[in-house]
Amino acid sequence: MRTSYAVGVDVGGTRIAAGLVERKGRIVKDNKTLTPKAGPFAVVDAVIELVEEVSAGVHSSEIAGIGIGLPAQIDFLRQSIEFCTNLPLAGVDVRALVMSRIRHQVTLDNDGNLAAFGEYRYGAAKGARDFAMITLGTGVGGGLFVNGEPYRGSRGLGGEVGHMVVQMDGPPCPCGGTGHIESYLGRAALAVEGQKAAAAHRGRQILEEAGGEVSAITAEHVVLASHKGDEAATAILMNAGLVLGRALVGIVNVLNPKLIVVGGGIGEACPFIVERAAQAIAEEALAGRRDVQVIPAELGNDAGLLGAAALAFDEHDSREGLHR
Numbered sequence: 562m563r564t565s566y567a568v569g570v571d572v573g574g575t576r577i578a579a580g581l582v583e584r585k586g587r588i589v590k591d592n593k594t595l596t597p598k599a600g601p602f603a604v605v606d607a608v609i610e611l612v613e614e615v616s617a618g619v620h621s622s623e624i625a626g627i628g629i630g631l632p633a634q635i636d637f638l639r640q641s642i643e644f645c646t647n648l649p650l651a652g653v654d655v656r657a658l659v660m661s662r663i664r665h666q667v668t669l670d671n672d673g674n675l676a677a678f679g680e681y682r683y684g685a686a687k688g689a690r691d692f693a694m695i696t697l698g699t700g701v702g703g704g705l706f707v708n709g710e711p712y713r714g715s716r717g718l719g720g721e722v723g724h725m726v727v728q729m730d731g732p733p734c735p736c737g738g739t740g741h742i743e744s745y746l747g748r749a750a751l752a753v754e755g756q757k758a759a760a761a762h763r764g765r766q767i768l769e770e771a772g773g774e775v776s777a778i779t780a781e782h783v784v785l786a787s788h789k790g791d792e793a794a795t796a797i798l799m800n801a802g803l804v805l806g807r808a809l810v811g812i813v814n815v816l817n818p819k820l821i822v823v824g825g826g827i828g829e830a831c832p833f834i835v836e837r838a839a840q841a842i843a844e845e846a847l848a849g850r851r852d853v854q855v856i857p858a859e860l861g862n863d864a865g866l867l868g869a870a871a872l873a874f875d876e877h878d879s880r881e882g883l884h885r
């Protein structure tokens with residue numbers, strides 16, 4: 562049967578959003594809640610409650626399924642959560658728990674993969690069969706599309722663009738590694754650079770944004786200061802863009818993507834980073850690949866939710882033998 566709706570859920574470290582989505586990507590009804598801190602079952606309860614709310618009044622035969630994006634390393638084939646840094650979900654069978662209480666098929670995926678899926682189906686990467694998505698937020702996530710399919714790797718763990726090494730023995734990364742893209746472009750890393758600048762009496766505007774308190778400086782303060790013309794703040798973000806661009810040269814050389822889509826809260830607030838990264842790629846990628854476009858994402862905060870719904874539609878259609 563050709564169903565009309567899917568429910569997409571985007572579970573983040575601070576909030577959970579869910580939406581009832583039409584096949585063409587219109588969000589008919591959505592809702593969100595703060596992510597509970599009382600353990601894995603509270604998170605699962607919150608997900609179920611949101612799914613029930615947004616799908617209330619729609620006949621269950623009209624719903625293709627539920628896609629859930631998690632900030633976790635997910636073995637896609639087994640649908641198991643292997644690692645999850647911000648939430649206590651590793652080893653918890655979220656799929657089975659949700660399916661025991663809601664009579665729909667549930668599919669889990671990594672949030673970066675689903676942001677890429679959302680942009681591919683409904684946003685900036687529509688029609689691009691080969692592209693990379695990178696989301697700059699608290700962490701640095703991402704996803705790869707190769708030949709019109711999400712690239713998942715041998716266990717479904719592939720596409721973690723934010724954890725490519727850009728500097729041997731570089732600064733620590735929250736994942737436990739060192740010198741990864743996230744070590745330079747995660748919110749925490751940008752905040753540290755802002756604090757260093759302020760402590761060295763550069764970046765007066767950065768300090769002012771933080772109310773004069775060096776230790777209170779966040780990545781957002783650096784971004785705001787840069788928008789107001791603060792040179793130290795702009796230099797921090799330009800350097801972040803250069804690091805990102807250099808790292809992406811590797812992806813461009815290996816995969817020859819048509820597009821690189823940059824999203825996430827920091828990515829969207831900072832055209833400097835995107836422009837500087839594009840410039841580094843144009844200067845350094847191997848011949849023939851330099852026409853790759855580096856563009857901002859289009860779906861904002863909804864990318865993960867829409868990607869989760871798109872995944873639920875596709876899983877439904879392949880179970881039913883329907884082809885797009």
Ligand SMILES: [Zn+2]
Nearest residue numbers: 724734736741
């Ligand atoms: Zn890392």
